[in-house]
Amino acid sequence: MPSWRKYLTSSLNAASSPVLASLGKDNTPQVRMLQFRGFIGDRSSTGQRCVSHDEDEQEECLLRFATDLRSEKIPGLLKDPRVELCWWFPETQEQYRLRGLAHLVLPSTTEMEQEKGHHWPLSDISPDKERLVAWRHCVSPASKLLWTWPHPGHGPRASPDSFPDHWQDDMEPQALANFVLCAIQVQRVDLVDLSVRPPDHRIWGKTADQTWEEEEVNP
């Protein structure tokens, strides 16, 4: 496991949501908060096995997020998957910035296409199965309802009875048709820890042979 992941895992004891920055379809910057739903392949969050590779430090780390096929971020991420997450943990006074690539796993009926050359990085985990794992194990019934609601961000606003507040299993096909797994493949991590003086600042990046390298830098 890369050492930055151990830092992040211990910070995660405090609840906090990261902000995701990406480019819109028109190449303008966009940000929004997302709820982190665990590491892909992490047994503790899903009951699934861990992603393990021969060399620990070569491990591919994918952060799991869930979003809606109809949301504005989707066309931009399909066009340009480069993203940065900014994550502030007020309790520990740490800022993480994680740069990487967003892999969107869309419902199989979707006709939208990702840019060519943007491949799912885990050969031993099927993206379609992982989308279902996320749906079944990482989203609460109350949250699942959001994927049945009217088109997010569109107007005019639908009537209150268009927003059901009780999950029923027969809603699943409709909700799953809008459910997108967004897996962020981390390529660079920048951590600033303001709880110590002078602040601790370290950066992890991937070397040419895809191992993680850590550097302590000035705050």
Ligand SMILES: Cc1cc2nc3c(=O)[nH]c(=O)nc-3n(C[C@H](O)[C@H](O)[C@H](O)COP(=O)(O)O)c2cc1C
């Ligand atoms: C604390 C918090 C957590 C959120 N979590 C998610 C999430 O997990 N998935 C999601 O699609 N939107 C989430 N949202 C809503 C997004 O911030 C955003 O409004 C929505 O995804 C539409 O964004 P877009 O128009 O950029 O696509 C969250 C918002 C807040 C404030």
